[in-house]
Amino acid sequence: MFSWFIIALLLSSVYCSLKVEQKVEKGEATVCFKFEPKYYYLKDYVEILKFTMNLLERSNKQSVRKNMLEMKHEIYKALAKPKRDCKSYYDMGIRKDGIYRLSPKGATPFHAYCDMKNGGWTVIQRRKYGDVPFDRKWVAYAEGFGNLDGDHWLGNRQIHQLTKEKPSQISFEFIMASDHANATAIYNGFYIDDEGAQFRMHVKPNAKYNKAIKKYIKNNGFYYHNNMKFSAVDRDNDRNRGNCASSSGYWYDNCLLFAYINGDFTSMFIHDSIKSYIIRSEIKVRRRI
Numbered sequence: 380m381f382s383w384f385i386i387a388l389l390l391s392s393v394y395c396s397l398k399v400e401q402k403v404e405k406g407e408a409t410v411c412f413k414f415e416p417k418y419y420y421l422k423d424y425v426e427i428l429k430f431t432m433n434l435l436e437r438s439n440k441q442s443v444r445k446n447m448l449e450m451k452h453e454i455y456k457a458l459a460k461p462k463r464d465c466k467s468y469y470d471m472g473i474r475k476d477g478i479y480r481l482s483p484k485g486a487t488p489f490h491a492y493c494d495m496k497n498g499g500w501t502v503i504q505r506r507k508y509g510d511v512p513f514d515r516k517w518v519a520y521a522e523g524f525g526n527l528d529g530d531h532w533l534g535n536r537q538i539h540q541l542t543k544e545k546p547s548q549i550s551f552e553f554i555m556a557s558d559h560a561n562a563t564a565i566y567n568g569f570y571i572d573d574e575g576a577q578f579r580m581h582v583k584p585n586a587k588y589n590k591a592i593k594k595y596i597k598n599n600g601f602y603y604h605n606n607m608k609f610s611a612v613d614r615d616n617d618r619n620r621g622n623c624a625s626s627s628g629y630w631y632d633n634c635l636l637f638a639y640i641n642g643d644f645t646s647m648f649i650h651d652s653i654k655s656y657i658i659r660s661e662i663k664v665r666r667r668i
């Protein structure tokens with residue numbers, strides 16, 4: 380047992396960001412850690428993984444096992460070459476929601492939030508806390524903004540990279556202000572063109588609506604925006620005489636829309652003729668095959 384104490388001590392001193400706290404209690408080490416993958420090279424991971432696996436095998440203590448299992452998960456995640464999208468991680472057997480590094484073919488790798496519980500969706504928009512303003516310019520919508528584990532827009536460049544090869548499903552999930560119902564709509568055949576084509580959006584009309592959203596759907600819902608270019612405060616690509624995007628970026632047509640979820644946080648709604656208010660919004664994409 381003493382040898383494990385030495386290894387833990389060694390790791391904590393050699394790998395300064397691996398914060399290991401040891402207590403030797405009845406011959407068993409209690410290990411707390413803060414794993415920060417950016418500091419490590421492959422050989423370090425192998426050593427830490429060995430240490431983790433050994434401790435896992437030897438320890439019956441719940442707290443140690445929990446820490447080590449989490450650490451193992453983090454190491455595997457860090458070791459793995461970035462996958463093309465969240466669905467690829469899901470297909471590998473990973474089921475933990477969180478931020479992952481993605482690398483679609485031909486793209487510079489980027490981070491995104493993966494919803495694994497529902498089958499490997501990549502989150503492209505979230506409004507939950509209202510602490511991130513969405514009245515941003517073209518370049519901000521192109522690059523993405525906000526916090527991946529909070530409110531954010533992933534970025535049109537990233538959405539293009541994620542959907543360019545295989546058209547994806549796009550899922551809208553709203554919590555309604557009136558009754559807190561969970562309103563969902565899923566469309567197929569979603570992809571957006573590159574920036575040169577103004578991130579023009581494509582989607583198929585066939586959609587799966589849940590009961591809570593059906594009463595709000597007009598003009599074929601999101602399909603109404605099919606073939607529209609993206610517009611932002613400083614880039615008017617819509618078909619209105621004015622600029623529909625005066626306060627939020629979206630694939631505007633003639634301003635009528637499904638859904639107004641990039642505007643002011645306190646007045647998000649599904650359809651502007653019904654003013655069905657939304658208090659939370661999440662949009663996700665997933666490759667079908």
Ligand SMILES: [Ca+2]
Nearest residue numbers: 617619620621
């Ligand atoms: Ca216009």
